[in-house]
Amino acid sequence: MAMNFCPNCGAKLRPDAKFCGSCGKKIQRDDAEPADERDLPPQPQSTPQPQPTPTPQPTPPQPQPTTQSQPTQPTPTYRQDVTLQEKFLTTSGRLNRWRYFVRAMILLVPEILLYIxxxxxxxxxSPPNYMAGVGLMLLLYGLIMLVPNVMLTIRRLHDLDLSGWFYLVFLIPFVNALFGFYALLAPGTRGPNRYGPDPLEVQGGW
Incomplete structure (x- = not known):
């Protein structure tokens, strides 16, 4: 057991001594609790007060960015062919059934009359040379009229929304006759297609 000494006179003290037996000085214990803390009644534990929940503030509406509408592209309109080049010597655009028939007849009738x-x-x-000359003349006229005939047919195919390369179908025997009736009698695409506006937008004319 550890011995204690009086801080005043240095006399030996018992471990549980509260006063010095020699000088009578009160002994302070290091492990003793302070009198004020020991004698105080226990303090009641404070109950935490609930914190009020903050009310969310309404967010003012943000203005929506205004998007400018894109201007609509005007729908292309069909323009009537006026000159002979526009009527017979172009592959641009479309040709409806009536205009195709009339222009094809304009090219075919003179050839028939010339033959008659x-x-x-x-x-x-007549000598053979004379007959050969007449035949050659008819052949040349037919070859000359072939160019506008091909261009008219290509424009008619465009009205059916077909490429001009479908004209090569006319080189196939028997099939060419059926395809010719189809090109002549089938109605074209209603409204604009990839080859241009509808020729039926303009009535009349040839």
Missing amino acids: VAVATTPPN
């Missing part, structure tokens, strides 16, 4: 006149005016006993 050539046959009617040829004497029965």
Whole structure:
């Protein structure tokens, strides 16, 4: 057991001594609790007060950015063919059934009349050179008229929303006749297509 000494006179003290036996001085214990803290009644534990929940403030509406509408593109309108080049010597645009038929007849009728006149005016006993000359003339006229005929047919195919390369179908025997009736009689695309506006927007004319 550890011995204690009086801080005043240095006399030995018992471990549980509260006063010095020699000088009578009160002994302070290090492990003793302070009198004020020991004698105080226990303090009641404070109950934490509930914190009020903050009320969310309404957020003012943000103005929406205004988007400018894109201007609509004007719908292209069909323009009537005026010149002979626009009527017969172009592959641009579309050609409806009636205009195709009328223009094809304008090219075909003179060839038929020329053939009739050539046959009617040829004497029965004409020399072979004469007959060859008439045949060559008819052939040349047919070749010249082939160019506008091809261009008219390509524009008619455009009205059916078909590429002009479909004209090569006319090189196939038997199929060319059926395809020719289809190109002549089938109605075109209603409204604009990839080849231009609808030619039926403009009535009349050839």
